[in-house]
Amino acid sequence: MSRATSPGRLLLLAGAFVLACSAGVARADFTRLSALADDGFAISAEARLLDGAEETLGSITPDRALTPASVTKVYMAAAALNRFGPQYRFTTRLKSEGDVDSESGVLNGDVWLEGGGDPGLTSENLWRLVQRLHQAGVRRINGELVISQWRFGPVACVTTDRCEARTRVDNAYSAPLSSAGVNFGSWCVNVAPAEAPGEPAHITHCDGPQALTEVDNRLTTRADGSATRISAERVTGKHGDVVRVRGQIAADAWPRDVYRGASDGAAQTADTLLAMLGRFGIPLSGPPRVTTAKPPEAAETLAAVDGKPLQELLLRTLNYSNNYMADVLALNLVETPGAELADAGAALEAYAASLPGHGEVRLASGSGLTPENRATAHGINVMLESMYHQSALFPSFVAALQSPENGVMRFIRRGPERFQRNVMLKTGTLNEPRAVRAVAGYFRTQSGRWGVFSVLVNGDRSTPYLNWSKVLEPLSGDLAEMIADR
Template sequence: MMAIFARRAATTLAAAALTFYTGSAAWADFSRLNQLQDEGFAISAEARLLDGPQQTLGSISPTRALSPASVTKTYMAAATLNRFGPQHRFTTRLKSLASADDDGVLNGDLWFEGGGDPGLTSENLWRLVQRLQQAGVRHINGGLVVSQWRFGPVKCITTDRCEAQEKVANAYSAPLSSAGVNFGSWCLNVAPADRPGEPARITHCDGPQALTAVDNQLTTKPDDSGTQISAVRLTGTHGDVVRVSGQMSTNAWPRDIYRGASNGAEQTADTLTAMLGRFGITFAQPPRVTTAEVPQPASTLAAVDGKPLQELLLRTLNYSNNYMADVLALDLVETPHAELEQAGRALESYVATLPGHGEVTLKSGSGLTTDNRTTAHGINVMLESMYHQSSLFPSFVAALQSPENGVMTFTRRGPESFQHNVMMKTGTLNEPYAVRAAAGYFRTATGRWGVFSVLVNGSSTTPYLNWTKVLEPLAVDLDAMITAH
């Protein structure tokens, strides 16, 4: 990981920098980024060195509170690492008040206790069901009960998630539940039919049948006709329906489509029921969902641990996964039936332990809402705190991206020192106004560590803000700071 920050010869860095400007020391500030203020955008920015003598390299209204968008996820990552530690795993369990008799009959309900694992997938469920079968269970003389007592269904606080209760054309607006699986989304596999003119073949990603109703309007076309697929999940009185339309060439490869379910726990119940059936485990009653805790003294019949927290954070921050970020924030709440407002307060409680941070308002862990507010100075205080925690910092910085090698391709631009000597998290919102944010660490030409945070907010009267207009001046400004020190 730290190889990304390998020290480069000062002469090499200076040569690269000269293609963008001259006199780097004189220009080592945020002067280029600052020009966005002339277009009506509000900016809070700060960059400073960490080890050695404290030195601020550049700042623009560093204590001005603005929306950080998905940079919020760095607070969530820091708070969860401090609470749980990098190797913590969230556990999902199957429990019952009964035990299987000699014939494999469980005379009671089978409870699925969601452990708040944001990375719970079908693979985990397969292992869970396999362990249940190994425990000798063949028939449940009751029903499957999915318990989301920790949190869920969580009240929506953003337009995307509220609208997604009835209609959604993406996966990131999936509902939040401590018993959610596959990131709260339906997964459909679509493949062309054998002959043109026939409907495409649509199945569930984990089996031969679709677990939710499908309105198949996807037509197979001749070879090399092109593939254009549109999918939307609609919810009415009869539950979820995924409408898939467009066309697919006969020689096109199959592909998976993810769309947020309307109810994460119910989607888990359907998915788990299908898996139990494929293992030959039957039920006397239909599955149901509850917010009640598993009755005591129920015993664990099977359990599966999720991936370590440091791996969850790598995926959450690299792909800016909103579902995972908000589930992890909800995991910070110690009382049952948690809501995002409580998760926000848990994050704010963590911030309160950071001396000199200043004001902050956090309503979610994902940053989907512009109600989240913080300052560039405050973010840097948090980043510096993590830098000085040697047992946590490797996991924290590894969850950030280097501009050159990150999954967000729009960052792959700018001077070489910016590409190679920076690790950062970006944040983007377009409604109700534009937000472009970036924060993270950099290494200077002499090997010193620094932190930077940049928040750029528009308003209802400012134009759309292309990332290029922020990233290009930021990259050059940071390059000047890196090469000058």
């Protein structure tokens, strides 16, 4: 038999119901992400709305300066767009003081390649330069090929990876920096299986059969269906760069390209351009050389090639987190010749300082490879908000970020659907000397409002291993609730 409920008890139940409902719709924040602090990780995080009445949706010590790793590239992209504009193109030129004999096609004088600081300069661009030189009637050069990197280069190494790469490297991201660099400062070889198991694999240069650098082929062809395991490194000795390839490749495997950083970016350009001249049958009377001097004032342009528009360069730089391109772009922000990474960092700091309310920042490179870089979640959001309000620049800027659902980096394809489809971001990763996982970008709420978010998580020697799932899983859940609640 049920017992009647008193009016007082009804009021208590009603009050409890209201409180429960209020708790259920409480403002989303970084509740999940904040649990990382219990493991000793330092966190700087902030998420807030932009359009309409600005509102902070969540924060964890947003003014704490931490290492941003490759999120630094977002500063570089913003500064470059503000300086040059989305359609700016870097130009590479061939110049000479000499005259071309119209009958013999002999150019009497040195030919200078003036590096224009194009971070996307490729062999295809050099091929077009030589093609245009040939179209100008040049059939022989009675002089030297001179590679001028007067704008910047060779840039001193300031990170362990790049310093070690002067003699040995097993990656492409540590490539040397130069205003006259080509192919992202890396050698490229194409690896393909031989016709029969047991034979050495076929290794050719990506630009064609002519050798651009020595190859030490220790790669063996195995039977169909075998595992393919390839390791490669570039070593440098008395006679220049050698690309050493080891391991095995299945006889039915597809050919693949392997990239390894060169030891000298401008010297690599000299070798590549010399090979292009050879294919057009244009000989020189002397060996190529590299200089930091400008081409002579009297030198005239014989051929020129424009690079991709800046907005396309940024898309590749940020989507693939290309360290070479990021640092070359940052070096282009320095007006004085002979720029070093510290000068590029100072240019980025000056840009950040121009943003009202930005606050503390320390940037020693444009790539974020330098662990000395420091930024705050609040400062990054100030920069993101500044770009959001620039209608002429924002489309190119946000397009260079990744959507988790369609991200080039597979590890970001996780989290709730709202996070996957309503966020554009840039990530940053470092493992030495400290663990760093950083994320920053934009989000759209369920009602269509724009917001910015930045999250920096830093560990130390005493914290456990930090993988991306430990950051993205809680972050995606927190952001998904923020998106849904507004």
